[in-house]
Amino acid sequence: MTPQRVTLITLGVADLDRARTFYTDLGWIPVEEQPGVVFYQLDGMALGLFGAEALAEDQGRPGAELGTGAMTLAQNFPDRESVDDAFEMALTAGAEPLKTPEEVFWGGYSGYFADPDGHVWELAHNPFWTLDDTGRLTIPTES
């Protein structure tokens, strides 16, 4: 059985310096940098920035295109104000606004932006999901 887990997210980027600067502007601190690749330590997992062409090649899919729209990275926050603050910070860092945070149909509050390579991030407050004091998310189990 495959572990129900993601341990590394790799974003294919067109310009590593540009991408690194964007995440630095968000306050992210790399834990490891090597020629052509930057890694960030997340909570029990990692996120990497890697040249898009090199990534496509590494995947066995040369020529795969940048950006997606069919996959989202999200950050959940304890309240709406924190969502707004993070959204503003992303725009200041040069993100493309896709949807300004607003009340959404499922009862939460959510906005979207695209990073310089078109990777889509959602910033959300979900009153039905639990965040602990350190920001770890737990989905309540259905009874």
Place this chain on the structure above:
Amino acid sequence: MTPQRVTLITLGVADLDRARTFYTDLGWIPVEEQPGVVFYQLDGMALGLFGAEALAEDQGRPGAELGTGAMTLAQNFPDRESVDDAFEMALTAGAEPLKTPEEVFWGGYSGYFADPDGHVWELAHNPFWTLDDTGRLTIPTES
């Protein structure tokens, strides 16, 4: 400052039943299901399956295409045999093999497959990164 964290990954899928079956075949157990969406509890985070058109609409990018190649989801394993086993299981579940696990230039062992919607997963053993007994990944800090 934006938290250095990902709390939810949402995969846009063409056919929710097909996608759900694929992850069920991998041994994944949904924690929450609602019409049009399935959620899995990961470690301190969640992964969701959601209709690709609905996701693109929700993102403010109607018409965004399925699949990517510019973003990877990865699972790290403690040894090569575990990588091979997980890769075989994925193929059995109907994954498209992109690269059979092999020794790679950075000193590890890695393979890639695409899920039914073209989302690319890497299965890897990285002898330089630490996995604890519960599978949590930590990147050693540079000294």
